[in-house]
Amino acid sequence: MAEITPEEITVTDFAVREHRSLWVDAWRRLISSNTARLGMFIVAFFLLSTTFAHFFWEYEPKKDLNYSLKLKPPTLIPNEEVPSVHPFGTDKLGRDIFRRVVHGGWNSLRVGIVAVSISLFFGGLTGLFTGFYENIDTTHIEKLFLFGLTGLVLGSLSAWIAAQPIQAIFFAILGVIAAYFKDFQKGKALRMVVFAIAGALIGAILGAFVSSAVALISLIWGAITGALLSRPLEGKFFSNVMMRLMDIILSFPGYLLAIAIVAFLGPGLEKGMIAIGVVGIPVYARLTRSAVLSVSQKEYILAAQSVGEGHGRIIFRHITPNILSPIIVQTTMGLAGAILSAAALGFLGLGAIPPEPEWGSMLGDSYRYLTSGAWWAVLFPGLAIMFSVLGFNLLGDGLRDALDPKLRT
Amino acid sequence: MTPLLEIKNLKTRFFTSEGVVKAVNNVSYSMESGEILGVVGESGCGKSVHALSIMQLVQDPPGKITNGEVWLDGKDLLTFSEKEMKKIRGSDVAMIFQDPMTSLNPVFTVGFQIVEALRLHNDMTKAEARERAGELLALVGIPGAEQRLDDYPHQFSGGMRQRAMIAMGLSCEPKLLIADEPTTALDVTIQAQIVDLVKKLQDDLGMAIMWITHDLGVIAEMADRINVMYAGAIIESGNVRNIYKKTRHPYTMGLLGSLPRLDEDPGAELLSVPGLPPDLLALPKGCAFAARCGYRTEKCLEEKPPLEEIDGREHAVACWHWEEIAGSK
Numbered sequence: 001m002a003e004i005t006p007e008e009i010t011v012t013d014f015a016v017r018e019h020r021s022l023w024v025d026a027w028r029r030l031i032s033s034n035t036a037r038l039g040m041f042i043v044a045f046f047l048l049s050t051t052f053a054h055f056f057w058e059y060e061p062k063k064d065l066n067y068s069l070k071l072k073p074p075t076l077i078p079n080e081e082v083p084s085v086h087p088f089g090t091d092k093l094g095r096d097i098f099r100r101v102v103h104g105g106w107n108s109l110r111v112g113i114v115a116v117s118i119s120l121f122f123g124g125l126t127g128l129f130t131g132f133y134e135n136i137d138t139t140h141i142e143k144l145f146l147f148g149l150t151g152l153v154l155g156s157l158s159a160w161i162a163a164q165p166i167q168a169i170f171f172a173i174l175g176v177i178a179a180y181f182k183d184f185q186k187g188k189a190l191r192m193v194v195f196a197i198a199g200a201l202i203g204a205i206l207g208a209f210v211s212s213a214v215a216l217i218s219l220i221w222g223a224i225t226g227a228l229l230s231r232p233l234e235g236k237f238f239s240n241v242m243m244r245l246m247d248i249i250l251s252f253p254g255y256l257l258a259i260a261i262v263a264f265l266g267p268g269l270e271k272g273m274i275a276i277g278v279v280g281i282p283v284y285a286r287l288t289r290s291a292v293l294s295v296s297q298k299e300y301i302l303a304a305q306s307v308g309e310g311h312g313r314i315i316f317r318h319i320t321p322n323i324l325s326p327i328i329v330q331t332t333m334g335l336a337g338a339i340l341s342a343a344a345l346g347f348l349g350l351g352a353i354p355p356e357p358e359w360g361s362m363l364g365d366s367y368r369y370l371t372s373g374a375w376w377a378v379l380f381p382g383l384a385i386m387f388s389v390l391g392f393n394l395l396g397d398g399l400r401d402a403l404d405p406k407l408r409t
Numbered sequence: 410m411t412p413l414l415e416i417k418n419l420k421t422r423f424f425t426s427e428g429v430v431k432a433v434n435n436v437s438y439s440m441e442s443g444e445i446l447g448v449v450g451e452s453g454c455g456k457s458v459h460a461l462s463i464m465q466l467v468q469d470p471p472g473k474i475t476n477g478e479v480w481l482d483g484k485d486l487l488t489f490s491e492k493e494m495k496k497i498r499g500s501d502v503a504m505i506f507q508d509p510m511t512s513l514n515p516v517f518t519v520g521f522q523i524v525e526a527l528r529l530h531n532d533m534t535k536a537e538a539r540e541r542a543g544e545l546l547a548l549v550g551i552p553g554a555e556q557r558l559d560d561y562p563h564q565f566s567g568g569m570r571q572r573a574m575i576a577m578g579l580s581c582e583p584k585l586l587i588a589d590e591p592t593t594a595l596d597v598t599i600q601a602q603i604v605d606l607v608k609k610l611q612d613d614l615g616m617a618i619m620w621i622t623h624d625l626g627v628i629a630e631m632a633d634r635i636n637v638m639y640a641g642a643i644i645e646s647g648n649v650r651n652i653y654k655k656t657r658h659p660y661t662m663g664l665l666g667s668l669p670r671l672d673e674d675p676g677a678e679l680l681s682v683p684g685l686p687p688d689l690l691a692l693p694k695g696c697a698f699a700a701r702c703g704y705r706t707e708k709c710l711e712e713k714p715p716l717e718e719i720d721g722r723e724h725a726v727a728c729w730h731w732e733e734i735a736g737s738k
Contacts, residue, residue, distance in 0.1 A: 021561060022516055137469040139491040236470065299512040305466055306506075307499035307526040307577065317525075321516040 026325075029402040036398020042391025046384075050105035059103045061355040069094035071374045089376035091366055093355075097377060101384050104357035109388065111273050111342035111351070111358075116334045118277025119284050124327065126281070127288025130242045132296060132315050133235025142311065143179045146238045151175025151229055153245060158221040162207050162214045170202045171225055178229040192230045199226020243289070246282035254279045255344060262350045269358070272351045276341045280334060287330055291323035298322075325403035332399055336392035343385050359385050411483060412439035413617050414463070414585055419477035421455075421462045421641075424470065428690045432458040432472070434641040437716075440617055442584060447632030447649075448621045449664070451686060455641035456621045457507075460587045464504055465494050482584060500530040503578040507590040509570035513562040519546075519573050520558030523580055530581045545576040550606060568599035572606065579610065587619045592627060600624075604631055625668055629653060637661050640687050640697035643716060647724035657719065657731040659702050696729070704730045 030036050053059075074089040075082045088097035129146075138146065155171025178195055185191035203222025207215035231237060249257070261275035295301065296319060304318050345351040346360025354361065359381045366377035421433035433455045440446050448456050461467045462474050465486065479486040481501060489497065498504075506512040514522060523542040527533055533541070539558065546554035549572040562570060571591060578586055588607070592600040608631050611618055622628060628635060628649075635652045637645040637660065645658040656662045663682035684701040687693060693700065699709040708729050716727040728734070 021518075135468055135470065137491070234470065299506050299508055300514040302466060303504075303506055303512045303574070303577075304514070305498065306464055306504040307580075308495045308497070308529055309525075310495055318514055322514070 026402045030398055033398050033401060035394050036402065039391050039394025039396075039398055042387055043395050046105060046109060046388050046391060049102060050109055053102040054106040057099075057102070059099060059357075061100075061103075061357055064093075064095045064099075064355065066090075066094035071369060071372075071377065073374075074376055088380040089374070091362070091377045092369060092374075097362075097380050100357040100362060101359070101380050104359045104362055104381065105384060105388070107269060107352050107356065107358040108339055108342055108346075108360070108385070111269060111276065112335050112339035114273040115276035115280065115338040115342070116331055118274065119280030119334065119338075120327070120331055122277075123281040123284025124288050126242050126246070126285040127290075128292055128315055128320070130239035130285070131289040131292025132311070132319065134239045134293065135296070136235055136311070138235050139311070140179075140182075143182065143233060144176050146235065147175035147179035147229065147233050148172045149175070150233065150238050150241050151178075151225065153241060154225040154228065158203055158207075158218045158225075161221075162210050162218055164206060164210060164214075167203070167206050167218065170206065171199070171222070174198060174202060174226065175229050179233065182232070186232070192227050195226040195230035196223045197226070199223050199229070202226075239289075242285070246285045249279070250282040252279075255341065258341060258345060259348070259350060262345060267350050267353060269352050269356070272342055272345045275345070276338050279341075280338065283334070284327070284330065287326060288323060291326055292319055295319050295322045329396055329400040329403060332392055332396035336389040336396070339385065339388055339392070411480075413442040413444075413482060414440040414619075415478075415480040416459075416463070417478040417480075419459060419462060419479065420475045421458055421467055421472060422475050423472045430689045431692055432641050432689060433462060434692070436477075436638075436641070436643055438636060438643060438646060439722075440585070440619065442617050443611075443615050444634065445611060445618045445620060445632045447628035447635040448619060448638060449623060449625060449628055449635060450638035451623060451664075453686060453689070454638045456623075456638055457589050458641075459638075460504070460589055460619065460621055463587065464498055464502060465489070465491075466498075466504075496530070499526060499583070500581045501583055502585045502587060503581070503583040504587045504589060505571075505574050505578045505591045508594050509567050509574055509591075510594065512574055513565075513570055515562055518559050518561055519565065520560075523558075523573070523577050526577050526580045541580075542576075545580055546573065548579070548610070549573070549576045550602075551576075567595055568602065571595060571599075571603055575603075575606065575610070579614070582614065583616055585617045585619065587621070589621045590623070591620075592622065592624065600627065607631070625664060637664070640692060641689060642697065642727070643725075644698065644727045645725070646716070647720070647722075647726075651720065651724040655724065655735070657724070657726040657734055658698075658728050659704050659730075659734065660698050662734075663701075696727075704728075704734060706730070 069082060069084075069086075069090045071092055072082050072086060072090045072094075075086045078084055086096050086098065088101060091097055091100070133142070133146065149172070151174050152168050152172035155168040159165050159167035174195070185194070199222035200219045201222070203218030203220070204215050207218030228241075252260075258275040258279050261278060262271050265271040265274065301314060301318060304314050309318075342351060342358075343360030343363070346358045347364040349361065349364060352358035352361050354365075362381040363378060366374065369377055416439070417437050419433055419436045423430035423432055436455075436459055448460075450456050458467060458472075463479050463486065465474070467474060474487060477487065481497070486494070486497065513519065520539065520542050523545060524535065524538040527538040527541055528535070531538075543555045543558055546557060551557055551569055551572055557565075565573060575591070592603050595603065604627055607618065620628065620632060632649055634648050635646065636643050637652070637658065639660050645652065645656075645661045652661065653665065656665060660682065663680065666680035667682065669679060682701055687697050687700065693710070695708075695710040695712055696702070696714050699705045702709065706729070712729075714727045714729045716725050717731070718725045719731070
């Protein structure tokens with residue numbers, strides 16, 4: 001037997017430990033779940049097939065028209081009556097439903113993804129800032145920023161009434177000015193009067209370009225905004241203004257507000273994206289804010305401050321990664337909801353402009369023919385909506401279990 | 410020689426919906442460089458809040474430092490802006506927190522967090538900072554330090570996390586290290602290790618340490634001087650010998666009496682200070698401890714005793730009757 005000297009001992013594999021991050025762990029939990037895998041498969045299938053179809057399978061909806069093939073049932077083998085293959089049948093204009101479902105997916109999924117991105121971006125930032133500044137002493141530059149933002153948000157109301165976006169910018173500037181001269185007549189009534197008059201002037205002068213009625217409304221709202229901005233603005237006030245705005249959005253029934261926004265902006269895919277996105281903002285804002293509020297009480301945030309890290313760094317470096325898991329789950333679930341909302345808008349004729357294919361509008365076009373037996377024209381776009389929503393929901397459930405094992409039932 | 414840290418008339422208040430919580434009341438003391446100062450007192454007596462006030466990390470709102478001066482190395486910290494404080498935190502004063510389980514960010518590796526603290530105050534490349542982080546982890550006694558840099562906090566035990574926190578605190582070689590109950594959440598053997606480690610590091614690096622705790626045993630072993638706090642004020646301060654052997658304040662006597670002793674009958678009942686600490690929302694007019702004190706007189710209820718020096722810097726006490734207490738012993 002060979003002699004072993006201490007020099008010969010090297011660290012073997014099992015003595016070197018694997019450095020597994022939370023995300024790697026979560027990924028392993030995710031792919032070990034059957035339902036999550038099914039969800040991932042469905043989502044990937046829809047995303048890949050629609051993307052490939054969009055780029056590699058040309059389709060011009062405006063030229064797609066063939067009355068001789070009107071409302072034919074699914075045909076796999078060409079015959080005398082139907083000379084071409086239509087696996088899902090044809091619709092009232094003789095268009096191939098299979099083709100339109102695949103290309104409609106590009107539009108439907110795009111609306112969902114863009115709408116959720118809008119909600120996530122604005123809602124997430126709102127939640128981050130309102131949550132973080134709720135209980136923290138703000139520096140001068142942060143005050144400028146928060147004041148400006150509050151002015152922008154408050155001003156956007158009268159800007160919206162007057163259909164004059166420039167108003168919001170002027171009120172944002174007023175906010176910055178209020179923050180810059182924060183010691184001017186501090187705590188005295190004069191300060192409030194000065195800023196209320198300044199706000200009223202901005203509203204009245206800008207509003208006068210539109211009409212006298214608008215000028216009056218802008219004047220009143222401008223005076224209120226100016227008075228609010230003259231207060232000693234702490235993070236708490238900013239957070240209050242933003243969250244009450246979110247409450248206002250939330251107090252409208254979601255679909256109704258989306259329909260109202262589309263009616264205001266005019267129909268079209270892009271308008272639908274904006275409408276659904278805006279309606280979703282409060283959900284993400286509240287979720288993010290609650291997560292930020294609980295994470296910022298943790299000792300590691302205090303520890304980060306005690307080694308001298310700045311607020312911005314703490315928000316984006318330390319807090320954000322810790323609140324990602326509920327947001328990822330909500331985003332995935334939200335995609336399903338946004339696809340459904342997009343389909344609902346399309347069904348009502350407020351989404352894609354015909355003849356552009358879109359699942360919801362395909363349903364809306366064809367449900368009348370159900371009574372004459374053309375079940376295929378409704379069934380296949382409906383199935384597409386159902387399966388894509390199911391896929392995102394399954395994936396969202398799986399992600400929730402994977403990212404937060406404590407919640408698993 | 411000017412002291413490293415000098416606090417004058419520090420007052421910290423919390424403005425809550427129920428009223429003003431007087432968390433720190435007129436605290437004044439000084440610390441020399443290289444000194445270990447123990448701060449003791451029961452829960453809620455303002456130990457941690459006064460330390461956070463030094464760092465200006467009191468949560469605002471609702472907290473606010475309403476009065477006082479904090480001189481560190483000839484600079485009045487309370488006049489500093491948030492931006493200037495950012496440079497002081499971590500480089501001149503560092504702080505270690507009570508609960509090692511929550512004071513490391515769970516989504517980053519331990520190495521990343523130490524490297525970040527290093528690079529914030531020093532002009533270092535990533536590789537240099539990483540190397541230094543490895544040295545620091547080795548310094549605080551973590552075996553295989555180089556490899557453990559890539560571990561996440563959940564892969565560390567409680568004691569190791571506290572060591573990692575100490576490494577982070579030491580990273581920029583602060584002049585003053587504030588340790589806020591660093592051993593409370595650890596079991597006794599690990600506590601002893603951490604105490605030994607801090608003592609050794611203090612010998613090697615020579616920084617001043619403020620050790621906040623309610624464990625009088627730990628303090629006796631390591632501190633040079635002790636401040637005993639009660640209801641947001643210092644009621645007795647002095648060197649370890651004076652505090653333990655020539656105790657003059659009835660509260661300190663009560664605290665010491667409540668410790669189990671090895672040379673006593675193991676069956677004997679431990680003493681306890683009767684009653685509860687006063688409500689910081691409504692402090693009594695006179696001595697805050699009077700309600701629980703066996704030496705109480707009319708004067709105690711009417712007038713607040715000042716912190717009176719018995720032996721210069723070596724011993725001071727805030728009690729009207731310290732002379733009688735000294736005579737009775």
